[in-house]
Amino acid sequence: MWPWEHFSVSYICYSVAVRATRRRPPNAVEGYALLFGALFPDMVDKPASWLFHVFPSGVSVAHSIFVAVPLTMVVLLISRHLDRIEFGTAFGAGYLLHLPQDAVYGTITSGSAPAYRVFLWPIAPKQTSSYGGFLANVRHYFGQYQALLADPRTVWFVLFEFLLLSAALSLWVADGAPGWNMVSKRVPTRWLHR
Numbered sequence: 099m100w101p102w103e104h105f106s107v108s109y110i111c112y113s114v115a116v117r118a119t120r121r122r123p124p125n126a127v128e129g130y131a132l133l134f135g136a137l138f139p140d141m142v143d144k145p146a147s148w149l150f151h152v153f154p155s156g157v158s159v160a161h162s163i164f165v166a167v168p169l170t171m172v173v174l175l176i177s178r179h180l181d182r183i184e185f186g187t188a189f190g191a192g193y194l195l196h197l198p199q200d201a202v203y204g205t206i207t208s209g210s211a212p213a214y215r216v217f218l219w220p221i222a223p224k225q226t227s228s229y230g231g232f233l234a235n236v237r238h239y240f241g242q243y244q245a246l247l248a249d250p251r252t253v254w255f256v257l258f259e260f261l262l263l264s265a266a267l268s269l270w271v272a273d274g275a276p277g278w279n280m281v282s283k284r285v286p287t288r289w290l291h292r
């Protein structure tokens with residue numbers, strides 16, 4: 099899955115859960131922690147494989163349940179100790195929601211069976227073809243994504259993408275755009291007036 103898809107699904111799930119349990123929308127800290135958690139497995143495994151060739155696949159160590167669950171527990175314990183439990187909760191939610199999203203993505207895009215075995219590293223390491231370095235891999239996968247979006251037979255996927263991103267953006271705005279104030283303060287105003 100692409101970063102915007104991971105974050106959209108994670109944000110929708112987390113926001114709905116927070117509103118249902120705490121009766122309030124997520125705050126900026128939760129939004130940033132959720133974003134970091136939702137992208138964390140790819141930020142570790144993809145560069146480690148595609149750039150540094152440490153792992154045989156861009157889906158390995160950080161995508162493993164044997165790493166994700168204990169690491170999430172450690173982050174929760176540390177955030178609780180620091181009295182910032184919302185950070186640990188949001189990070190853990192984003193991280194743990196990343197794995198099933200990757201498992202079913204092939205089912206959504208091509209009708210293949212869910213790929214749960216890849217999350218059992220090192221018991222069942224995934225071997226994938228390499229398309230060169232980091233940028234070559236990004237180009238390859240983005241090319242596949244563009245072809246999927248351009249294929250008239252997959253208009254349903256384009257609709258799915260549109261609805262997913264629209265739902266996440268609408269919910270984020272309804273939540274008060276948590277985190278936007280921090281970002282907008284750092285953007286030079288001269289860029290906004292061009």
